[in-house]
Amino acid sequence: MRVSWRQRIRFALAELLYGSGRSRRRVAPALRRRRPHVVYVLGLHRVLSPEQERQAHSLPGMVMRAPTFARLLEFLVQNFRVLSLDEFLSGDFEPRDGRPACLITFDDGWRDNYTVAFPLLQQYRLPATIFLATGFIGTDRTFWPEQLIRAWPDPVLRERIRQRAATAGGTAHKELEALIESLKHRPAARREEILQPLAETVGGANGDALLSWEEAAEMARAGIRFGSHTVTHPLLTYEDEATVRYELSVSRQQIEAKLQQPVRAFAYPNGDWNPQVRQRVQDAGFECAFTVRSGVHRADDDPLTVRRFLFHEGCVVGRDGNFSAAVTRFRLAWGR
Numbered sequence: 001m002r003v004s005w006r007q008r009i010r011f012a013l014a015e016l017l018y019g020s021g022r023s024r025r026r027v028a029p030a031l032r033r034r035r036p037h038v039v040y041v042l043g044l045h046r047v048l049s050p051e052q053e054r055q056a057h058s059l060p061g062m063v064m065r066a067p068t069f070a071r072l073l074e075f076l077v078q079n080f081r082v083l084s085l086d087e088f089l090s091g092d093f094e095p096r097d098g099r100p101a102c103l104i105t106f107d108d109g110w111r112d113n114y115t116v117a118f119p120l121l122q123q124y125r126l127p128a129t130i131f132l133a134t135g136f137i138g139t140d141r142t143f144w145p146e147q148l149i150r151a152w153p154d155p156v157l158r159e160r161i162r163q164r165a166a167t168a169g170g171t172a173h174k175e176l177e178a179l180i181e182s183l184k185h186r187p188a189a190r191r192e193e194i195l196q197p198l199a200e201t202v203g204g205a206n207g208d209a210l211l212s213w214e215e216a217a218e219m220a221r222a223g224i225r226f227g228s229h230t231v232t233h234p235l236l237t238y239e240d241e242a243t244v245r246y247e248l249s250v251s252r253q254q255i256e257a258k259l260q261q262p263v264r265a266f267a268y269p270n271g272d273w274n275p276q277v278r279q280r281v282q283d284a285g286f287e288c289a290f291t292v293r294s295g296v297h298r299a300d301d302d303p304l305t306v307r308r309f310l311f312h313e314g315c316v317v318g319r320d321g322n323f324s325a326a327v328t329r330f331r332l333a334w335g336r
């Protein structure tokens with residue numbers, strides 16, 4: 001693992017503040033005293049086995065390794081009262097035996113949520129909520145960043161896309177991550193024009209597959225709850241009102257029809273919201289909606305802009321590359 005100076009400082013602070021046995025339960029009591037009714041909402045994306053990791057094309061910020069995820073669940077069982085979505089919606093955030101409330105969520109609906117995360121959740125008897133981008137569920141398609149990452153080694157294709165992005169008004173990003181970030185912040189139709197060459201050459205989801213409806217239904221029967229994450233995963237703040245209404249209502253209808261469970265929760269793609277989008281989410285009848293703004297959610301906070309701690313491998317491992325309770329506590333206490 002390459003360790004940056006920022007990470008070194010984070011590790012040092014984490015060990016200093018949360019590394020010793022003495023401060024084992026430090027996060028919980030400190031917060032219980034100050035603000036009793038809070039929930040730590042965790043937001044994850046993919047959980048990968050070593051084999052799947054070799055075949056996946058997601059950015060590091062999307063991925064947690066299976067052994068790390070197992071250790072994280074063990075940590076949550078020991079230190080938190082893990083809520084179901086229904087308990088979260090009931091507003092009962094009371095700590096149990098000194099353990100504050102937490103909620104486990106996944107965005108997008110990746111197939112590895114079924115093959116890797118679901119068996120581990122069952123093993124630890126933990127509830128979780130998965131937010132589905134319904135247009136991808138049960139298809140052989142995947143998200144455009146994974147397609148772009150897969151296409152990137154091809155110099156001809158790479159240059160074509162770079163030029164199209166530059167012509168369309170952006171800068172000619174050389175770095176893949178910078179290009180992805182700039183492409184995110186455009187209306188979907190404009191982005192699709194730029195990425196047209198991908199559609200011609202990169203087919204199928206391969207190592208970046210999303211759930212089938214059958215897999216989702218099996219998890220639903222076992223108690224996993226599902227929420228909406230739109231149909232096509234646009235950043236809603238860049239779309240017109242009709243598109244936003246469509247994305248919200250159709251994704252909800254699809255999940256309710258396929259999984260026979262009421263859809264009460266929504267997660268904003270990329271966490272992006274503004275007052276207009278928030279209002280549309282309320283109009284569509286969602287009872288809660290999740291952002292990616294870091295921090296705890298308090299009982300009296302707006303349920304339609306719930307804060308979450310985004311979690312990936314790099315947030316929870318220590319210097320040795322293995323799960324670290326101290327680093328995880330540091331992230332939950334400071335949001336970094």
Ligand SMILES: [Zn+2]
Nearest residue numbers: 107108269270
């Ligand atoms: Zn997403």
